[in-house]
Amino acid sequence: MQYRVDPRGGRVSALGLGCMRFPGFAVGRPDPRAAREIVSRAVERGVNYLDTAYLYPGNEEVVGRVLSELGVRDRVLVATKLPHASCRSPRDFDRYLDEQLRRLRTDRVDYYLMHNITSLGQWERLVGLGIEGWIERQRASGRIGRIGFSFHGSSVDFPVLLDAYDWDFCQIQYNYTGERYQAGTAGLEAAAARGMAVFVMEPLLGGRLADKMPAPARRVLEEASDGDLTTPAAWGLSWVWNHPEVTMLLSGMSSCEQVDENADIACRALPGSMTPAQLDAIARVVRVFEETNRVPCTGCSYCMPCPHGVNIPGCFAAYNASFAHGRFTGMQQYFTASAIRTGRPRLASNCVGCGACARHCPQRIDIPARLADVRRRLQPGPLDPVLRLLARTPRD
Ligand code: SF4
Numbered sequence: 500m501q502y503r504v505d506p507r508g509g510r511v512s513a514l515g516l517g518c519m520r521f522p523g524f525a526v527g528r529p530d531p532r533a534a535r536e537i538v539s540r541a542v543e544r545g546v547n548y549l550d551t552a553y554l555y556p557g558n559e560e561v562v563g564r565v566l567s568e569l570g571v572r573d574r575v576l577v578a579t580k581l582p583h584a585s586c587r588s589p590r591d592f593d594r595y596l597d598e599q600l601r602r603l604r605t606d607r608v609d610y611y612l613m614h615n616i617t618s619l620g621q622w623e624r625l626v627g628l629g630i631e632g633w634i635e636r637q638r639a640s641g642r643i644g645r646i647g648f649s650f651h652g653s654s655v656d657f658p659v660l661l662d663a664y665d666w667d668f669c670q671i672q673y674n675y676t677g678e679r680y681q682a683g684t685a686g687l688e689a690a691a692a693r694g695m696a697v698f699v700m701e702p703l704l705g706g707r708l709a710d711k712m713p714a715p716a717r718r719v720l721e722e723a724s725d726g727d728l729t730t731p732a733a734w735g736l737s738w739v740w741n742h743p744e745v746t747m748l749l750s751g752m753s754s755c756e757q758v759d760e761n762a763d764i765a766c767r768a769l770p771g772s773m774t775p776a777q778l779d780a781i782a783r784v785v786r787v788f789e790e791t792n793r794v795p796c797t798g799c800s801y802c803m804p805c806p807h808g809v810n811i812p813g814c815f816a817a818y819n820a821s822f823a824h825g826r827f828t829g830m831q832q833y834f835t836a837s838a839i840r841t842g843r844p845r846l847a848s849n850c851v852g853c854g855a856c857a858r859h860c861p862q863r864i865d866i867p868a869r870l871a872d873v874r875r876r877l878q879p880g881p882l883d884p885v886l887r888l889l890a891r892t893p894r895d
Protein backbone atom coordinates (compact mmCIF):
# COMPACT_ATOMS: atom_id res chain seq x y z
CA MET A 500 0.00 0.00 0.00
CA GLN A 501 1.09 3.52 -0.71
CA TYR A 502 0.82 5.88 2.28
CA ARG A 503 0.67 9.65 2.21
CA VAL A 504 1.46 12.14 4.91
CA ASP A 505 -1.35 13.99 6.65
CA PRO A 506 0.09 17.52 6.96
CA ARG A 507 -1.28 17.63 10.54
CA GLY A 508 0.64 14.47 11.41
CA GLY A 509 0.50 10.74 10.75
CA ARG A 510 0.19 8.56 7.66
CA VAL A 511 -2.95 7.74 5.76
CA SER A 512 -3.25 4.97 3.18
CA ALA A 513 -3.67 6.48 -0.29
CA LEU A 514 -6.76 4.27 -0.63
CA GLY A 515 -9.54 4.72 1.92
CA LEU A 516 -12.62 2.53 2.32
CA GLY A 517 -15.90 4.37 1.75
CA CYS A 518 -18.31 2.20 3.71
CA MET A 519 -21.47 3.70 2.23
CA ARG A 520 -21.47 1.23 -0.64
CA PHE A 521 -21.32 -1.98 1.36
CA PRO A 522 -23.61 -4.56 -0.25
CA GLY A 523 -27.17 -3.80 0.80
CA PHE A 524 -26.61 -0.04 1.00
CA ALA A 525 -29.28 0.64 -1.61
CA VAL A 526 -31.98 -0.67 0.71
CA GLY A 527 -30.41 0.83 3.82
CA ARG A 528 -29.43 -2.50 5.35
CA PRO A 529 -25.72 -3.12 4.87
CA ASP A 530 -24.94 -6.81 4.95
CA PRO A 531 -22.69 -7.38 8.02
CA ARG A 532 -21.14 -10.56 6.66
CA ALA A 533 -20.17 -8.99 3.35
CA ALA A 534 -18.98 -5.86 5.16
CA ARG A 535 -16.79 -7.97 7.42
CA GLU A 536 -15.14 -9.64 4.44
CA ILE A 537 -14.51 -6.31 2.72
CA VAL A 538 -13.10 -4.61 5.81
CA SER A 539 -10.96 -7.61 6.61
CA ARG A 540 -9.51 -7.69 3.08
CA ALA A 541 -8.99 -3.91 3.05
CA VAL A 542 -7.07 -3.96 6.34
CA GLU A 543 -5.05 -6.93 5.13
CA ARG A 544 -4.13 -4.89 2.01
CA GLY A 545 -2.97 -1.94 4.15
CA VAL A 546 -6.03 0.32 4.03
CA ASN A 547 -6.07 2.28 7.29
CA TYR A 548 -8.96 4.74 6.78
CA LEU A 549 -12.69 3.92 6.99
CA ASP A 550 -15.36 6.49 6.21
CA THR A 551 -18.97 6.33 7.36
CA ALA A 552 -21.68 8.79 8.46
CA TYR A 553 -24.57 9.09 10.87
CA LEU A 554 -26.91 9.50 7.91
CA TYR A 555 -25.89 6.33 6.06
CA PRO A 556 -28.66 3.96 7.21
CA GLY A 557 -27.33 1.19 9.43
CA ASN A 558 -23.75 1.92 8.39
CA GLU A 559 -22.09 3.10 11.59
CA GLU A 560 -23.52 0.11 13.47
CA VAL A 561 -22.11 -2.32 10.91
CA VAL A 562 -18.71 -0.61 10.88
CA GLY A 563 -18.57 -0.74 14.69
CA ARG A 564 -19.62 -4.38 14.77
CA VAL A 565 -17.12 -5.43 12.11
CA LEU A 566 -14.19 -3.57 13.68
CA SER A 567 -15.02 -5.09 17.03
CA GLU A 568 -15.37 -8.65 15.65
CA LEU A 569 -12.15 -8.37 13.66
CA GLY A 570 -10.30 -6.71 16.56
CA VAL A 571 -8.72 -4.15 14.24
CA ARG A 572 -10.00 -0.86 15.67
CA ASP A 573 -6.49 0.25 16.61
CA ARG A 574 -5.16 -0.46 13.11
CA VAL A 575 -7.52 1.93 11.34
CA LEU A 576 -8.56 5.55 11.38
CA VAL A 577 -12.32 5.93 11.68
CA ALA A 578 -14.10 8.89 10.10
CA THR A 579 -17.74 9.78 10.55
CA LYS A 580 -19.90 12.83 10.08
CA LEU A 581 -22.16 15.08 12.12
CA PRO A 582 -25.67 15.54 10.65
CA HIS A 583 -25.37 19.24 11.42
CA ALA A 584 -28.60 20.30 9.72
CA SER A 585 -30.51 18.44 12.45
CA CYS A 586 -28.69 20.19 15.30
CA ARG A 587 -30.90 22.77 17.00
CA SER A 588 -28.94 23.31 20.23
CA PRO A 589 -25.48 22.51 21.61
CA ARG A 590 -26.99 19.48 23.35
CA ASP A 591 -27.58 17.94 19.92
CA PHE A 592 -23.81 17.90 19.19
CA ASP A 593 -23.27 15.73 22.27
CA ARG A 594 -26.32 13.61 21.59
CA TYR A 595 -25.14 12.71 18.08
CA LEU A 596 -21.52 12.10 19.02
CA ASP A 597 -22.54 9.95 22.01
CA GLU A 598 -24.72 7.86 19.73
CA GLN A 599 -22.05 7.60 17.04
CA LEU A 600 -19.42 6.40 19.52
CA ARG A 601 -21.90 3.84 20.79
CA ARG A 602 -22.74 2.65 17.28
CA LEU A 603 -19.06 2.51 16.30
CA ARG A 604 -18.14 0.72 19.56
CA THR A 605 -15.25 3.06 20.17
CA ASP A 606 -14.26 5.94 22.44
CA ARG A 607 -12.92 8.21 19.71
CA VAL A 608 -13.58 9.34 16.15
CA ASP A 609 -10.25 9.99 14.44
CA TYR A 610 -11.61 12.22 11.68
CA TYR A 611 -14.90 14.03 12.35
CA LEU A 612 -16.64 15.88 9.56
CA MET A 613 -19.45 18.36 9.23
CA HIS A 614 -21.51 16.40 6.70
CA ASN A 615 -21.97 18.14 3.38
CA ILE A 616 -21.36 21.77 4.26
CA THR A 617 -22.19 23.75 1.14
CA SER A 618 -22.24 27.36 2.27
CA LEU A 619 -20.75 29.68 4.84
CA GLY A 620 -24.24 30.24 6.28
CA GLN A 621 -24.46 26.60 7.41
CA TRP A 622 -21.17 26.87 9.26
CA GLU A 623 -22.05 30.26 10.77
CA ARG A 624 -25.27 28.78 12.14
CA LEU A 625 -23.22 26.09 13.91
CA VAL A 626 -20.79 28.71 15.20
CA GLY A 627 -23.81 30.56 16.61
CA LEU A 628 -24.76 27.36 18.45
CA GLY A 629 -21.26 27.22 20.01
CA ILE A 630 -19.70 24.47 17.94
CA GLU A 631 -16.16 25.89 18.07
CA GLY A 632 -15.98 25.60 21.87
CA TRP A 633 -17.63 22.18 21.66
CA ILE A 634 -15.01 20.96 19.18
CA GLU A 635 -12.20 22.11 21.43
CA ARG A 636 -13.73 20.29 24.41
CA GLN A 637 -14.11 17.07 22.41
CA ARG A 638 -10.54 17.27 21.21
CA ALA A 639 -9.26 17.92 24.71
CA SER A 640 -11.16 14.88 25.97
CA GLY A 641 -9.87 12.74 23.08
CA ARG A 642 -13.33 11.94 21.68
CA ILE A 643 -12.48 13.68 18.38
CA GLY A 644 -9.10 13.72 16.65
CA ARG A 645 -9.09 15.82 13.47
CA ILE A 646 -11.91 18.12 12.39
CA GLY A 647 -13.03 18.77 8.83
CA PHE A 648 -15.99 18.98 6.48
CA SER A 649 -17.30 17.26 3.38
CA PHE A 650 -18.27 19.56 0.56
CA HIS A 651 -20.65 19.55 -2.36
CA GLY A 652 -21.10 23.29 -2.83
CA SER A 653 -19.81 25.73 -5.43
CA SER A 654 -16.26 26.73 -6.33
CA VAL A 655 -17.06 30.24 -5.06
CA ASP A 656 -18.10 29.07 -1.59
CA PHE A 657 -15.25 26.61 -1.09
CA PRO A 658 -12.37 29.04 -0.39
CA VAL A 659 -14.66 31.06 1.88
CA LEU A 660 -15.29 27.95 3.94
CA LEU A 661 -11.60 27.09 4.05
CA ASP A 662 -10.93 30.46 5.66
CA ALA A 663 -13.83 30.26 8.11
CA TYR A 664 -12.11 27.90 10.56
CA ASP A 665 -8.78 26.24 11.28
CA TRP A 666 -9.81 22.96 9.64
CA ASP A 667 -7.49 19.96 9.71
CA PHE A 668 -8.90 18.43 6.54
CA CYS A 669 -11.63 18.54 3.95
CA GLN A 670 -13.34 15.95 1.79
CA ILE A 671 -14.16 16.97 -1.77
CA GLN A 672 -15.62 15.35 -4.86
CA TYR A 673 -12.86 15.13 -7.45
CA ASN A 674 -12.30 13.15 -10.64
CA TYR A 675 -11.11 13.86 -14.16
CA THR A 676 -14.54 14.97 -15.32
CA GLY A 677 -14.78 17.53 -12.52
CA GLU A 678 -11.73 19.75 -12.59
CA ARG A 679 -13.97 22.81 -12.58
CA TYR A 680 -16.87 21.29 -10.66
CA GLN A 681 -17.59 22.04 -6.98
CA ALA A 682 -14.21 22.55 -5.22
CA GLY A 683 -12.38 21.45 -8.38
CA THR A 684 -8.65 21.64 -8.98
CA ALA A 685 -8.47 25.21 -7.66
CA GLY A 686 -10.09 24.10 -4.41
CA LEU A 687 -7.81 21.08 -4.08
CA GLU A 688 -4.74 23.26 -4.44
CA ALA A 689 -6.10 25.95 -2.12
CA ALA A 690 -6.80 23.44 0.66
CA ALA A 691 -3.39 21.81 0.31
CA ALA A 692 -1.69 25.23 0.34
CA ARG A 693 -3.37 25.88 3.71
CA GLY A 694 -1.71 22.77 5.14
CA MET A 695 -4.89 20.69 5.20
CA ALA A 696 -5.21 17.04 4.34
CA VAL A 697 -7.46 16.61 1.31
CA PHE A 698 -9.57 13.49 1.00
CA VAL A 699 -11.27 12.78 -2.31
CA MET A 700 -14.69 11.19 -2.76
CA GLU A 701 -16.40 10.06 -5.96
CA PRO A 702 -13.07 9.45 -7.76
CA LEU A 703 -14.96 7.22 -10.24
CA LEU A 704 -18.22 9.16 -10.19
CA GLY A 705 -20.27 6.34 -8.70
CA GLY A 706 -18.85 3.83 -11.21
CA ARG A 707 -19.53 5.97 -14.29
CA LEU A 708 -15.78 6.29 -14.85
CA ALA A 709 -15.41 2.54 -14.34
CA ASP A 710 -17.78 -0.29 -15.24
CA LYS A 711 -20.63 2.09 -16.15
CA MET A 712 -18.46 4.15 -18.48
CA PRO A 713 -20.06 5.02 -21.85
CA ALA A 714 -18.74 2.86 -24.69
CA PRO A 715 -17.18 5.70 -26.75
CA ALA A 716 -15.13 6.85 -23.75
CA ARG A 717 -14.14 3.29 -22.93
CA ARG A 718 -12.86 2.85 -26.49
CA VAL A 719 -10.50 5.81 -26.08
CA LEU A 720 -8.97 4.24 -22.98
CA GLU A 721 -8.76 0.81 -24.58
CA GLU A 722 -6.81 2.27 -27.48
CA ALA A 723 -4.50 4.11 -25.07
CA SER A 724 -4.10 1.08 -22.77
CA ASP A 725 -0.65 1.42 -21.36
CA GLY A 726 1.34 -0.54 -18.81
CA ASP A 727 -0.70 -0.89 -15.63
CA LEU A 728 -3.54 1.25 -16.96
CA THR A 729 -5.66 -1.56 -18.33
CA THR A 730 -9.10 -0.74 -16.91
CA PRO A 731 -11.14 2.47 -16.73
CA ALA A 732 -10.97 2.26 -12.92
CA ALA A 733 -7.16 2.15 -13.05
CA TRP A 734 -7.13 5.26 -15.24
CA GLY A 735 -9.57 7.14 -13.02
CA LEU A 736 -7.93 6.33 -9.70
CA SER A 737 -4.41 6.89 -11.04
CA TRP A 738 -5.45 10.31 -12.32
CA VAL A 739 -6.56 11.35 -8.82
CA TRP A 740 -3.45 9.91 -7.17
CA ASN A 741 -1.31 11.68 -9.73
CA HIS A 742 -2.02 14.89 -7.77
CA PRO A 743 0.44 15.38 -4.90
CA GLU A 744 -2.14 17.55 -3.11
CA VAL A 745 -4.43 14.54 -2.66
CA THR A 746 -3.82 12.85 0.69
CA MET A 747 -6.20 9.94 0.20
CA LEU A 748 -9.06 8.91 -2.03
CA LEU A 749 -12.14 7.09 -0.85
CA SER A 750 -13.48 4.26 -2.90
CA GLY A 751 -16.87 2.74 -2.11
CA MET A 752 -15.70 -0.82 -2.54
CA SER A 753 -18.46 -3.40 -2.40
CA SER A 754 -16.50 -6.62 -2.94
CA CYS A 755 -13.13 -8.13 -2.05
CA GLU A 756 -12.26 -8.18 -5.75
CA GLN A 757 -12.67 -4.41 -5.91
CA VAL A 758 -10.49 -4.04 -2.80
CA ASP A 759 -7.75 -6.10 -4.44
CA GLU A 760 -8.00 -4.29 -7.75
CA ASN A 761 -7.88 -0.83 -6.14
CA ALA A 762 -5.14 -1.78 -3.68
CA ASP A 763 -2.98 -3.04 -6.55
CA ILE A 764 -3.41 0.28 -8.36
CA ALA A 765 -2.73 2.24 -5.16
CA CYS A 766 0.66 0.59 -4.80
CA ARG A 767 1.80 1.98 -8.16
CA ALA A 768 -0.03 5.28 -8.66
CA LEU A 769 2.44 7.72 -7.18
CA PRO A 770 2.11 11.52 -7.41
CA GLY A 771 3.29 12.83 -10.79
CA SER A 772 3.63 9.34 -12.25
CA MET A 773 1.31 9.75 -15.27
CA THR A 774 3.00 10.53 -18.59
CA PRO A 775 1.96 13.38 -20.93
CA ALA A 776 0.57 10.77 -23.36
CA GLN A 777 -1.56 9.24 -20.61
CA LEU A 778 -2.85 12.64 -19.54
CA ASP A 779 -3.68 13.40 -23.15
CA ALA A 780 -5.76 10.21 -23.32
CA ILE A 781 -7.66 11.35 -20.23
CA ALA A 782 -8.30 14.73 -21.88
CA ARG A 783 -9.80 12.95 -24.89
CA VAL A 784 -12.01 10.85 -22.63
CA VAL A 785 -13.24 13.98 -20.91
CA ARG A 786 -14.29 15.43 -24.26
CA VAL A 787 -16.19 12.25 -25.15
CA PHE A 788 -17.71 12.07 -21.70
CA GLU A 789 -18.97 15.62 -21.85
CA GLU A 790 -20.90 14.76 -25.01
CA THR A 791 -22.73 11.81 -23.45
CA ASN A 792 -23.03 12.65 -19.77
CA ARG A 793 -26.17 14.75 -19.86
CA VAL A 794 -27.12 14.50 -16.15
CA PRO A 795 -24.25 14.41 -13.62
CA CYS A 796 -26.03 11.91 -11.36
CA THR A 797 -23.66 9.67 -9.37
CA GLY A 798 -26.37 7.22 -8.25
CA CYS A 799 -25.80 8.05 -4.57
CA SER A 800 -29.58 7.79 -3.84
CA TYR A 801 -29.51 10.68 -1.35
CA CYS A 802 -32.68 11.91 -3.13
CA MET A 803 -34.55 8.66 -2.51
CA PRO A 804 -37.15 7.56 -1.73
CA CYS A 805 -39.40 9.71 -3.86
CA PRO A 806 -42.85 9.84 -2.23
CA HIS A 807 -44.34 9.26 -5.68
CA GLY A 808 -42.26 6.22 -6.45
CA VAL A 809 -39.91 7.63 -9.07
CA ASN A 810 -36.64 5.72 -9.34
CA ILE A 811 -34.65 8.94 -9.75
CA PRO A 812 -31.12 7.53 -10.19
CA GLY A 813 -32.50 4.77 -12.41
CA CYS A 814 -34.17 7.32 -14.69
CA PHE A 815 -30.97 9.36 -15.01
CA ALA A 816 -28.78 6.31 -15.59
CA ALA A 817 -31.06 5.24 -18.44
CA TYR A 818 -31.17 8.77 -19.84
CA ASN A 819 -27.37 9.00 -19.93
CA ALA A 820 -27.19 5.50 -21.40
CA SER A 821 -29.47 6.63 -24.21
CA PHE A 822 -26.77 9.11 -25.29
CA ALA A 823 -23.84 6.81 -24.65
CA HIS A 824 -25.24 3.58 -26.08
CA GLY A 825 -28.16 4.65 -28.24
CA ARG A 826 -31.77 5.57 -27.64
CA PHE A 827 -33.14 2.06 -27.86
CA THR A 828 -30.72 0.80 -25.19
CA GLY A 829 -31.63 3.76 -23.01
CA MET A 830 -35.35 3.03 -23.34
CA GLN A 831 -34.84 -0.64 -22.57
CA GLN A 832 -32.92 0.27 -19.46
CA TYR A 833 -35.49 2.86 -18.51
CA PHE A 834 -38.47 0.52 -18.61
CA THR A 835 -36.56 -2.26 -16.87
CA ALA A 836 -35.20 -0.01 -14.14
CA SER A 837 -38.63 1.49 -13.73
CA ALA A 838 -39.92 -1.97 -12.79
CA ILE A 839 -42.82 -1.76 -15.17
CA ARG A 840 -43.14 -5.54 -15.17
CA THR A 841 -43.90 -5.57 -11.47
CA GLY A 842 -46.98 -3.46 -11.99
CA ARG A 843 -45.45 -0.61 -10.02
CA PRO A 844 -43.90 1.55 -12.70
CA ARG A 845 -41.56 4.21 -11.40
CA LEU A 846 -41.40 6.39 -14.42
CA ALA A 847 -40.37 9.97 -14.81
CA SER A 848 -44.03 10.76 -15.49
CA ASN A 849 -44.85 9.89 -11.87
CA CYS A 850 -43.02 13.05 -10.83
CA VAL A 851 -45.40 15.74 -9.62
CA GLY A 852 -42.65 18.32 -9.23
CA CYS A 853 -42.96 18.57 -5.44
CA GLY A 854 -39.21 19.24 -5.17
CA ALA A 855 -38.77 17.09 -2.02
CA CYS A 856 -35.83 15.30 -3.64
CA ALA A 857 -33.81 18.18 -5.07
CA ARG A 858 -32.54 19.66 -1.81
CA HIS A 859 -30.84 16.36 -0.95
CA CYS A 860 -28.86 16.15 -4.19
CA PRO A 861 -25.14 16.84 -3.63
CA GLN A 862 -24.75 17.36 -7.39
CA ARG A 863 -27.36 20.13 -7.29
CA ILE A 864 -29.33 18.60 -10.09
CA ASP A 865 -32.68 20.22 -10.76
CA ILE A 866 -34.32 16.82 -10.49
CA PRO A 867 -37.91 17.63 -11.54
CA ALA A 868 -36.68 19.59 -14.59
CA ARG A 869 -34.27 16.88 -15.64
CA LEU A 870 -36.93 14.19 -15.14
CA ALA A 871 -39.03 16.13 -17.62
CA ASP A 872 -36.12 15.76 -20.07
CA VAL A 873 -36.03 12.01 -19.33
CA ARG A 874 -39.72 11.71 -19.99
CA ARG A 875 -39.50 13.59 -23.28
CA ARG A 876 -36.68 11.37 -24.53
CA LEU A 877 -37.57 7.97 -23.13
CA GLN A 878 -41.37 7.91 -22.91
CA PRO A 879 -42.63 8.20 -26.47
CA GLY A 880 -45.88 10.12 -26.76
CA PRO A 881 -48.32 7.31 -27.61
CA LEU A 882 -47.25 5.27 -24.58
CA ASP A 883 -47.62 8.12 -22.19
CA PRO A 884 -51.33 7.88 -21.26
CA VAL A 885 -51.03 4.12 -20.70
CA LEU A 886 -48.00 4.53 -18.51
CA ARG A 887 -49.67 7.27 -16.52
CA LEU A 888 -52.67 5.01 -15.98
CA LEU A 889 -50.43 2.15 -14.86
CA ALA A 890 -48.59 4.48 -12.54
CA ARG A 891 -51.82 5.51 -10.85
CA THR A 892 -53.20 2.00 -10.45
CA PRO A 893 -52.48 0.72 -6.95
CA ARG A 894 -51.39 -2.93 -7.04
CA ASP A 895 -50.59 -3.58 -3.41
S1 SF4 B 1 -39.94 16.31 -7.45
FE1 SF4 B 1 -40.63 14.47 -8.50
S2 SF4 B 1 -39.00 13.00 -8.24
FE2 SF4 B 1 -38.67 14.63 -6.74
S3 SF4 B 1 -39.67 13.85 -4.85
FE3 SF4 B 1 -41.17 15.12 -5.95
S4 SF4 B 1 -42.31 13.66 -7.21
FE4 SF4 B 1 -40.42 12.64 -6.57
Ligand code: SF4
Pocket residue numbers: 795796797798799800801802803811812815859860861862863864866
Ligand atom coordinates in the same frame (compact mmCIF):
# COMPACT_ATOMS: atom_id res chain seq x y z
S1 SF4 C 1 -30.13 12.77 -8.50
FE1 SF4 C 1 -28.57 13.57 -7.09
S2 SF4 C 1 -29.11 12.72 -5.07
FE2 SF4 C 1 -30.23 11.54 -6.62
S3 SF4 C 1 -28.93 9.76 -7.04
FE3 SF4 C 1 -28.41 11.34 -8.55
S4 SF4 C 1 -26.69 12.47 -7.65
FE4 SF4 C 1 -27.62 11.30 -6.00
